[in-house]
Structures are given as C-alpha cells and as structure tokens.
Amino acid sequence: MDYALLVLFGILTIVAVASVAPKLGVAAPLVLVVIGTACSFIPALPPIEFPPGLILSLVLPPILYAAAVNVPLVDLRRNIKPIAGLSVLLVIVSALATGLLFYWLLPALSLPAAIALGAVISPPDAVAATSIAKRLGLPPRLVTVLEGEGLVNDASALVLLRSAVAATAGSVALWEVVGGFVLAAVVAIVVGLVIGHLTVWVRSKLLNPVLNTTVSFAVPFLAYLPADELQASGVLAVVVAGLVTGHQSAKHFNAQIRISERVNWRTVQFVLENGVFLLMGLELKTLVVQVRDESSLLQAIGFGLLATGLLIVVRIAFVVPLIALLRRDQRRAAQAGKDLESAIRHLDRPKSEAADAPARMSAPTTGRARRFLVRRRADVDSLTADGLGWRGGAVLAWSGMRGVVTLAAAESLPDIPYRAQLVLIAFIVAIVTLLVQGSTLPVLIKALRIVGTDSGADRQELATLVRQVSAKGLAALDNPNLVQKNGAPFDPAVMDRVRADSQLIGESLREQANVDEAEPPGFAGLDTTEEPSAVDDSAATIGPHQQHRTLRLRVLRAERDALLEARATGAFSSRVMERAQHMIDLEESRLAQLSDDDF
Incomplete structure (x- = not known):
C-alpha cells in the first residue's frame, strides 16, 4: 500500500475522530482502534505491516518527549512514591505473573521467553486514561500519577524485555539481570541529564523560534540513540531529557519560543499518539493472517483474555496496599507540617532571642535551610490537601489500558516458538x-462522584499569585538606580504607564476571581451591534477592568479588520504586515489570558 495514501487517510481520520469523540463522550483512542480494526478486514485493503523497530525508535521517542516536557518536575517529585511503585515494581510483578502463566500454558516456550512476553504486555499506556481523566475533571494529583506512570513504566518494561530476550540466548544469572536492569537505568538517566542540559544551553542561544523548535525535534533522538548504543534504556533517557527541558524552559527560553514549541509539540504528540492507536487496529488483520491455524487463532484469543484478566487482578491487588500506604503518609504529613512550621519559626527568630543558642548558623546557611524547610512544607501541604483516597485508588486500579509500547515491543520479539501467537496475544x-x-472508566468515575478541581478556588489562587508577582514587579520600578543602557533615566510618564498597566492586570484578575460564574466571559455587558465606543447601560454592573479588557478586544478586532483590508490592497510589504499582525496577536493573547475561560 502507498504509504502517502495511508498517512493521508490516517491524518484525516484522526482529525475527524478527535472532533467527534468529545461530543460522543468517549476517548478518541478507543474510536480509532475500532475504526482501524474494522478497516483492516476490508477485502480491498492489503495487509499493513511496519518494520519492527520503526515504532520503537522513530515514533516512541517523540511521543515520550512531548509528554515529558509538559510534566511539572515538582509534581513528579511529590508523587515519586506511587509513580515508582506503579512504573517499576508493578511492571516487574505483572511481567513475572503473566510470564509464569504463559510458561504454564505453552509447554514449548522457555521461561525467559514467557517473561519477555509478560514484559511486553505489562506497561499501561496513560494516553487514554489521562484523556478521560482530564475531560471529566479528575483531581490533578491523580492525573499526575497516571502521567508519571506512563512515562517511566515504558522504560522499565523495555529494559526487562531486553534482559529476558538476552536470557533466551543462554543461561543468565539472576544477579546479572538485576545488575543489568540497574545499570541500564543509571546510564539512561545520566545520558538524559547530559543531553537535556546541553540542548537547553544550545537552544538558549537560538532566538529564532523556527530554528529553536527545529532543534527541539532532534532532542528525543539525541537522547535515545546514544543510550541505546550503550545498551541502556533509550526511552528513559528521552524522558529525563524532556523533564530537564520542560523544567529549564521558563528560565532559558523567551515567551515566543515557548509558545512556538508548545504548539508544535502538541501537534506532533496529537498526531503520533492517535496514529499509533489507529495503526493498532489496522495491523490486526495482518497478525490474524500470520496465525494461519484456526485452533492456534482461537488459542491465542483465549490466552489473551486470560492474560488480560490476570493483569487486571494483579493491578488491583497492587493498588490496594499502595493506597493504604499513601493514606498513612497523608496522616503523618499533618504532624510533619506542624514540625516544619515550628522549625521555620525557630529560624526566623531575631538574634536577640537566639542569643542563648550555643552556635548560630550563618546568614547564607540559614537562608538555605529556610528555603529547604519552606519547600518541604509546601510538599506536605500539597500531600494533605490532595490525597489519593479509595475512590481515586479505584480509578487508578482500573486505568490499566495498554497501547503504544505494547505494540512496539511485541513487534521486537525475537524468532522464538509461538512468535506469531505471542504477538497476537499482546495485541x-x-x-x-x-x-x-x-469504555467503562468514565462510568466508574461518574459513579464514584470524584471531586476534581475547584474553578473558583483556582481563580482566587491565580489572583493571589498575580498580586504577589505584580508587587515584585512594581518594586523594581521603585529602584533609584534604575536607568537605561546609556545611563539616562527613564521617562517618568512611561514608568507611570507601566506601573498603571501592571496594577490594572492584577486588579482585573482579582476582580474576575469574584465574578459570578454564570456570567458569560468575553464580551458580556457590551452591545456588539454598536460602535466600539458605545457601551450598553448594563456595563455598569461589570467592573471597570472587565470593561477595559472588553473594549480593548473590540479595538483589536477593528484593527485586525483594517489590517486584512490593507493586506488585500497590497500597499505594504509582507514583512511589515507580518510584524503588525504579530503585535496585535501578542496584545490580544495577553488580554485573553485575563479571561476565566480556562477555569
């Protein structure tokens, strides 16, 4: 089949499904799998099969990188215990349990080969689960755990798969497998850290967003290839590089580069993730054809269903004690918070009150200690405020859908007995x-009535944050040594305007934090049928800053219309038009951020 035609069909199908699926209340990956499966059995469609290493080396790295750059490092650190348990320990337990099942069911299959298949089907794919979780508004911590598990469990499964495949070629001691697993993880982390920091430094020198984003497309492969050559986990190196990049971007990249990178990588992630689910369905017919014997086909289906049931049972059995452990940690965190608060107050004592202390820490040491304690207190506050209860544990236990890694890893199985059946079992x-x-996860979430984020609280928190940040910015304007590069003082009128604008933004957000949620955002209170200067009497019920934002948006709309008219006449050069368009877009984007649409 012509690959260009397949790509065209895939893109159009993905866009159509992504547009319709939310209206149907289902996750797009599920619909794509069904469509792909149905299309694979169309007689006119030839068998579709991709090289085994294509997905693993070309598709998986950018998918993981795109996900990693958007995961806040602080959230990952705060949830390291459940993420490590689910992504490492549960993967190993699942691989061993299902491996023993296959070893018992298929007599000609060696134990290492059986465990290799167990490693293939052990890691869940968080794409479908997180898309459902975000759509239904699950608590952020639960979403973070699912995302973190999806990032790291791929590496655990693939390292375990490599060790099991190596064991099929000869006898390997247990300590060699464990040592190889640890070494592969350590080397991958080092490679990811080096590549992440190095590429961030290089990209910080590229101020052109196009060039900068283009370099970012190479980062996943720069991390994957050397780690893979060193017999380490290439996917773990990609994840680490992505986490480093996401964490450092706010400091080293300008806003335009961040906006460009975010949009481009979201597009790449959207196409690749959904494309893999469509491909899963399209390849099903090819796998069925490879298992030519009807009895073998029925056997593979039966074994696949048995393995699915075992994986579900193992995950539930693992999540129950995990939630109990996390609830115990939450109870301990309440007392830890009091101890941390007491320690912070102790550090903040005036020197006169601490005169009886035998040894007073130096100011720099005290500052570092205080920052550490404050960060720990914030971690504790987050843990106590957003715990994972039994209802969240039920969602976590049922979020064991498999996906892209199972597809890629199954195709990489070596030439072993029952290979065609094993690949079909994995699928x-x-x-x-x-x-x-x-399909049942949304029903479970609704039945459990899990409370997600509070939009009103989010607006209040945002207003508080903006007030604090604005205060810091205004303080910089009061610096008596503030001068221009040539040493001349700034124009007082310009400084007053900057100060007024900064105060306006902060006051506007605080005003919106108290706006009734039933009031429609945007152009509420403005009669859009009149000229921009004509405001309806109902505008008196809206705060002045809301009116300011609304009128500015109207002005920008008129400016955009005039710009389009000027472009149609061809009176100005394209580069001037592009710059003017960009200025309007930036201003409109800033004003749009003052809306509460995102909460």
Whole structure:
C-alpha cells in the first residue's frame, strides 16, 4: 500500500475522530482502534505491516518527549512514591505473573521467553486514561500519577524485555539481570541529564523560534540513540531529557519560543499518539493472517483474555496496599507540617532571642535551610490537601489500558516458538483493555462522584499569585538606580504607564476571581451591534477592568479588520504586515489570558 495514501487517510481520520469523540463522550483512542480494526478486514485493503523497530525508535521517542516536557518536575517529585511503585515494581510483578502463566500454558516456550512476553504486555499506556481523566475533571494529583506512570513504566518494561530476550540466548544469572536492569537505568538517566542540559544551553542561544523548535525535534533522538548504543534504556533517557527541558524552559527560553514549541509539540504528540492507536487496529488483520491455524487463532484469543484478566487482578491487588500506604503518609504529613512550621519559626527568630543558642548558623546557611524547610512544607501541604483516597485508588486500579509500547515491543520479539501467537496475544491484551477498561472508566468515575478541581478556588489562587508577582514587579520600578543602557533615566510618564498597566492586570484578575460564574466571559455587558465606543447601560454592573479588557478586544478586532483590508490592497510589504499582525496577536493573547475561560 502507498504509504502517502495511508498517512493521508490516517491524518484525516484522526482529525475527524478527535472532533467527534468529545461530543460522543468517549476517548478518541478507543474510536480509532475500532475504526482501524474494522478497516483492516476490508477485502480491498492489503495487509499493513511496519518494520519492527520503526515504532520503537522513530515514533516512541517523540511521543515520550512531548509528554515529558509538559510534566511539572515538582509534581513528579511529590508523587515519586506511587509513580515508582506503579512504573517499576508493578511492571516487574505483572511481567513475572503473566510470564509464569504463559510458561504454564505453552509447554514449548522457555521461561525467559514467557517473561519477555509478560514484559511486553505489562506497561499501561496513560494516553487514554489521562484523556478521560482530564475531560471529566479528575483531581490533578491523580492525573499526575497516571502521567508519571506512563512515562517511566515504558522504560522499565523495555529494559526487562531486553534482559529476558538476552536470557533466551543462554543461561543468565539472576544477579546479572538485576545488575543489568540497574545499570541500564543509571546510564539512561545520566545520558538524559547530559543531553537535556546541553540542548537547553544550545537552544538558549537560538532566538529564532523556527530554528529553536527545529532543534527541539532532534532532542528525543539525541537522547535515545546514544543510550541505546550503550545498551541502556533509550526511552528513559528521552524522558529525563524532556523533564530537564520542560523544567529549564521558563528560565532559558523567551515567551515566543515557548509558545512556538508548545504548539508544535502538541501537534506532533496529537498526531503520533492517535496514529499509533489507529495503526493498532489496522495491523490486526495482518497478525490474524500470520496465525494461519484456526485452533492456534482461537488459542491465542483465549490466552489473551486470560492474560488480560490476570493483569487486571494483579493491578488491583497492587493498588490496594499502595493506597493504604499513601493514606498513612497523608496522616503523618499533618504532624510533619506542624514540625516544619515550628522549625521555620525557630529560624526566623531575631538574634536577640537566639542569643542563648550555643552556635548560630550563618546568614547564607540559614537562608538555605529556610528555603529547604519552606519547600518541604509546601510538599506536605500539597500531600494533605490532595490525597489519593479509595475512590481515586479505584480509578487508578482500573486505568490499566495498554497501547503504544505494547505494540512496539511485541513487534521486537525475537524468532522464538509461538512468535506469531505471542504477538497476537499482546495485541489482544492491548485492544481488550482499551475497549473494555477505556469504555467503562468514565462510568466508574461518574459513579464514584470524584471531586476534581475547584474553578473558583483556582481563580482566587491565580489572583493571589498575580498580586504577589505584580508587587515584585512594581518594586523594581521603585529602584533609584534604575536607568537605561546609556545611563539616562527613564521617562517618568512611561514608568507611570507601566506601573498603571501592571496594577490594572492584577486588579482585573482579582476582580474576575469574584465574578459570578454564570456570567458569560468575553464580551458580556457590551452591545456588539454598536460602535466600539458605545457601551450598553448594563456595563455598569461589570467592573471597570472587565470593561477595559472588553473594549480593548473590540479595538483589536477593528484593527485586525483594517489590517486584512490593507493586506488585500497590497500597499505594504509582507514583512511589515507580518510584524503588525504579530503585535496585535501578542496584545490580544495577553488580554485573553485575563479571561476565566480556562477555569
């Protein structure tokens, strides 16, 4: 089949499904799997099969990188215990349990080969689960745990798969497997850290957003290839590089580069993630054809269903004690918060009150200690305010859908007995978990009545943050040594305007924090049928800063219309038009951020 035609079909299908799926109340990956499966059995469609290493080396790295750059490092650190448990320990337990099952069911299959298949089907894919979780407004911590698990469990499964495949070629001691697993992880982390920091430094020198974003497209492969050559986990190196980049971007990249990178990588992630789910369905017919014997086909289906059931049971059995452990940590955190608060007050004592202390820490040491304690207190506050209860644990236990890694890893299985059946078993596990768990997860979430984020509280928090940040910015304007590069003082009128604008933004956000949620945002209170200067009498019920934002948006709309008219006449050069358009876009984007649409 012509790959260009396949790509065209895939893109159009992905866009159509992504547009319709939210209206149907289902996750797009589930619909794509069904469509792909149905299309694979069309007689006119030839068998579709990709090289085994294509997805693993070309598709998986950018998917993981795109996900990693958007995961806040602080959230990952605060949830390291559940993420590590689910992404490492649960993967190993699942691989061993299902490996023993296959070893018992298939007599000609060696134990290492059986564990290799267990490693293939052990890591869940968080794409479907997180898309459902975000759409239904689950608590942020639960979403973070699912995302973190999806990032790290791929590396655990693939390292375990590599060790099991190596064991099929000869006898390997247990300590060698464990040592190889740890070494692969450590080397991958080092490679990811080096590549992440190095590419951030290089990109910080590129101020052109196009060039900068282009370099970012190479980062996943710059991390994956050397780690893979060193027999380490290439996908873990990609994840670490992505986390470093996401954490450092606010400091080293300007706003335009960040906006460009965000949009481009979201597009790449959207196409690749959904494309893989469509591909899963399209390849099903090819896998069925490879298992030519009807009895073998039925056997593979039965074994796939058995493995699916075992994976679900193992995950539930693992999550129950994990939630109990996290609830215990939450109770301990309440007392830890009091101890940390007491320690902070102790450090903040005036020197006169601390005169009886035998040794007073120096000011720099005290500052570092205080920052550490304040950060720990924030971690504790987050843990106590957003705990994972039993209802969240139920969602976590049922979010075991398989996906892209199972697809990629299954195709990489070596030439071992029952290979065609084993690959088909892996695909059956992935498709069944996607369709069964993915379709019932929204029902479970609604039945449990899990409370997600509070939009009103988010607006209040945003207003508080802006007030604090604005105060810092205004303080910089009061610096008596503030001068221009040539040493001349700034124009007082310009400084007053900057000060007024800064205060206006902060006051506007605080005003919106108290706006009734039933009031429509945007152009509420403005009669849009009149000229921009004509404001309806109902505008008196809206705060002055809301009116300012609304009128500015109207002015920008008129300016945009005039710009389009000027472009139609061809009276100005394209570079001037582009710059003017960009200025309007930036201003409109700033004003749009003052809206509460996102909460």
